[in-house]
Amino acid sequence: MKGFILGVFVTLIALAACGWFVLKQNYIDFSADQRPSSLERRLAMGAMDSWAEHRAPDAKNPVPATEENLVTGAKLYLEHCAGCHGLPSNPSGQFAKSFNPPVPNFFRKAPDMPENQNFFITRQGIRWTGMPAWSHILSDTQIWQVVAFMTNIEKLPPAAQKVLEPQEAAAPPPPPAPMPKGMKMDH
Ligand code: HEC
Numbered sequence: 168m169k170g171f172i173l174g175v176f177v178t179l180i181a182l183a184a185c186g187w188f189v190l191k192q193n194y195i196d197f198s199a200d201q202r203p204s205s206l207e208r209r210l211a212m213g214a215m216d217s218w219a220e221h222r223a224p225d226a227k228n229p230v231p232a233t234e235e236n237l238v239t240g241a242k243l244y245l246e247h248c249a250g251c252h253g254l255p256s257n258p259s260g261q262f263a264k265s266f267n268p269p270v271p272n273f274f275r276k277a278p279d280m281p282e283n284q285n286f287f288i289t290r291q292g293i294r295w296t297g298m299p300a301w302s303h304i305l306s307d308t309q310i311w312q313v314v315a316f317m318t319n320i321e322k323l324p325p326a327a328q329k330v331l332e333p334q335e336a337a338a339p340p341p342p343p344a345p346m347p348k349g350m351k352m353d354h
Contacts, residue, residue: 198267199265199266199267199297200264200265202267202269203267203268203269208268211268211295212268215293219280219284219288222287223281223284223286223287223288224283224287226283226286227282227283228282228283228286228315228318229308229311230308230311230312230314230315231315232315232318232319234324234326234327236312236315236316237315237316237324237326238326238327239309239312240312240313240315240316240317240327241316241323241330241331242330243305243309243312243313243316244317244331245330245331247301247304247305247313248313249331251266251270251297251298252270252271252272252273253270253273253274253275254274254331255328255331255332256331256332256333258272258274258275259272260272262297266296266297268296270297273317273320274320277317277320277321278317278318278320282314282318285314285317286310289301289313290302290307290310
């Protein structure tokens with residue numbers, strides 16, 4: 168029995184030493200422009216899915232998918248999410264290649280998780296990724312509005328689609344009025 172306990176103890180120390188070695192010897196690449204390995208993807212995504220599935224509140228979206236709410240959701244999405252998750256005119260988003268793990272492009276593949284999980288993830292964010300926690304920036308009602316928007320992303324009413332269209336560049340300011348004759352500039 169004594170030998171067995173000693174064996175377990177030595178194994179644990181050896182594992183801890185290996186872990187320390189891997190961390191200290193530069194074996195882990197922390198750069199954000201790498202693609203995650205398939206092992207990392209499978210383990211981390213599985214853990215993330217299970218976290219969202221078990222921790223998301225068992226709630227229905229209190230915000231009905233009316234045109235008004237979808238337009239508000241589209242505006243919130245445009246302002247806060249589109250740079251990363253993309254737009255119809257630019258599905259990759261500005262930061263498509265800038266994250267590890269990569270950013271899901273919602274206009275290539277609509278978010279398919281239940282609404283309570285999309286609410287939970289948007290509210291809490293996902294640590295070790297680029298996904299921020301929006302609980303300090305948006306109210307719960309605003310988060311539900313973005314969630315309603317995401318659920319309906321493939322069937323948005325024209326008014327909400329219009330919010331996401333590229334806007335015309337603002338007209339240049341009018342040229343300054345000519346200075347009246349005889350007027351001097353103050354220096
Ligand atoms: C700075 C970049 C960035 C911004 C801004 C951002 N996200 Fe994300 N988001 C990410 C990344 C990266 C992931 C992927 C995380 C992962 O793979 O675990 C993600 C994942 C998600 C997911 C999970 C999708 C899935 O299918 O796994 C949801 C839902 C989401 N974001 C919603 C939003 C909403 C809503 C907003 C705006 C309020 C937003 N995000 C803003 C980077 C961003």
